[in-house]
Amino acid sequence: MENTIVKSVNYNSYFGENHVVKNVNIEIPRNNVIAVMGPSGCGKTTFLRGINRMHELIPGASAKGQILLNGEDVMEMHPIFVRLKIGMVFQRPNPFPNLSIYDNVIAGYKLNGIKLPKAERDKIVEHSLTRVALWNEVKDSLNKKGTFLSGGQQQRLCIARAVAMEPEVLLFDEPTSALDPISTSTVEELFHELKKNYTLIIVTHNMQQAARVSDKTAFFYMGELVEYDDTKQMFTNPKDTRTQNYITGRFS
Amino acid sequence: MTHLELEIQAVKTEVLNMWNLVESQLQKSRNAMLHFDRDLAREVVLREKRVNAFELKIDRDCENIFALYSPVAIDLRFLLAVLKINNNLERIGDIADGIAKYIIEALTDFDKEIFTKTGMLNMYEEAIHILSDTRLAFEKEDTALARSIFKRDEVLDNINRAAIPNVSECIRADMGAMNDALYVLSIIRKLERVGDQTKNIAEEIIFYVEAKVLKHQDPNTKVNM
Numbered sequence: 001m002e003n004t005i006v007k008s009v010n011y012n013s014y015f016g017e018n019h020v021v022k023n024v025n026i027e028i029p030r031n032n033v034i035a036v037m038g039p040s041g042c043g044k045t046t047f048l049r050g051i052n053r054m055h056e057l058i059p060g061a062s063a064k065g066q067i068l069l070n071g072e073d074v075m076e077m078h079p080i081f082v083r084l085k086i087g088m089v090f091q092r093p094n095p096f097p098n099l100s101i102y103d104n105v106i107a108g109y110k111l112n113g114i115k116l117p118k119a120e121r122d123k124i125v126e127h128s129l130t131r132v133a134l135w136n137e138v139k140d141s142l143n144k145k146g147t148f149l150s151g152g153q154q155q156r157l158c159i160a161r162a163v164a165m166e167p168e169v170l171l172f173d174e175p176t177s178a179l180d181p182i183s184t185s186t187v188e189e190l191f192h193e194l195k196k197n198y199t200l201i202i203v204t205h206n207m208q209q210a211a212r213v214s215d216k217t218a219f220f221y222m223g224e225l226v227e228y229d230d231t232k233q234m235f236t237n238p239k240d241t242r243t244q245n246y247i248t249g250r251f252s
Numbered sequence: 253m254t255h256l257e258l259e260i261q262a263v264k265t266e267v268l269n270m271w272n273l274v275e276s277q278l279q280k281s282r283n284a285m286l287h288f289d290r291d292l293a294r295e296v297v298l299r300e301k302r303v304n305a306f307e308l309k310i311d312r313d314c315e316n317i318f319a320l321y322s323p324v325a326i327d328l329r330f331l332l333a334v335l336k337i338n339n340n341l342e343r344i345g346d347i348a349d350g351i352a353k354y355i356i357e358a359l360t361d362f363d364k365e366i367f368t369k370t371g372m373l374n375m376y377e378e379a380i381h382i383l384s385d386t387r388l389a390f391e392k393e394d395t396a397l398a399r400s401i402f403k404r405d406e407v408l409d410n411i412n413r414a415a416i417p418n419v420s421e422c423i424r425a426d427m428g429a430m431n432d433a434l435y436v437l438s439i440i441r442k443l444e445r446v447g448d449q450t451k452n453i454a455e456e457i458i459f460y461v462e463a464k465v466l467k468h469q470d471p472n473t474k475v476n477m
Contacts (some may be wrong), residue, residue, distance in 0.1 A: 128339065207324070209326065235325060235328070236328060236463065237329070237463035240290060248323070248325050249254045249256060250257070
């Protein structure tokens, strides 16, 4: 199996005239955790949203270049299929407020009109919640609303919802910025487990988190991919002065 | 300047202060030996406590920065290097203290001729010079100067290697000078360790500034790395 799962080739994103992501070329290896960091407005979230074609949902947004998933251009795939293969988890936990924990996990199937026998649904729910280390905490309250859970549990529920669709890649946009340190630590531990089965791309402002959880780190600045290397290398001896200035807090 | 930069600057100043003290300890133990000045030797022994206090303070400051700031890249390398430099300086301080104790315990003044015949005096001068130049390399982040230390340490190694025949020769020439000759041999061994410690420090400076690991490399390779 080809080791590169996601590849961007001369990828550019725009909001109207505003050139937000500039000619990004990056290869993301399978079953790795990739941290994407950079100052606010550097284009990291826009790049992330380009990977599963969420960027194009914004009015006036456009993109050039290619994002390849297993060598195939995502622009030539059906967007729903792309988002099934590349799940996404957002900054704030966003379980469907009117759905139970159980229904939240299988929401992706329901929304896409995929009908499954009850036994299979049960299996998916248990499997997904186990994958995010939530099963033991909620197995006796599956019918309660998702919003009944704590912030950290809600975020893991959202990850379970993404995992339930059996994606290959999971995108995370600041997944722990709304969580307390204990919940953050639980989610970070989860990343180490999840990478056994998925490839994780995480946008984070938290450099220590990037250092703790990722195998490789990409540093974006003013829309450009400045440096992309093994995380250990980036945090001990970055090659570009801009990266060094950013991670040591000397950025002006 | 960020708060972390200020903290790191403070640690650097502290290391340089320790360095000055250690250099002065080495210088004073040399003068005490040359002039058989027991009072000066006692002063060195007393001031060794200050060297130890510096070591503890710098260790604690580094620990606090690790815990509070999670330093990365050059800041991380600086602190890792400082922890080792701190340790090396403290050992050089111990060596100065050890030499001073020889002067305190010696019954009579040393035969100065043995100092020159064995090359010990030159060795002492060079040890002090390389320690001082290494300090300058640390202060200015001058890796070329740090690299020059590896070659200069060879001077100390050569004198150390020739120590046994030279000291034996002195003893053969004058059996009455045996005690002095043995003290001189011990001092030469200690100064050789000063050279080694200084070389280790030079490696740490290069690691901190250039992120290159020179430890355990062949001396010739090291100079060109």
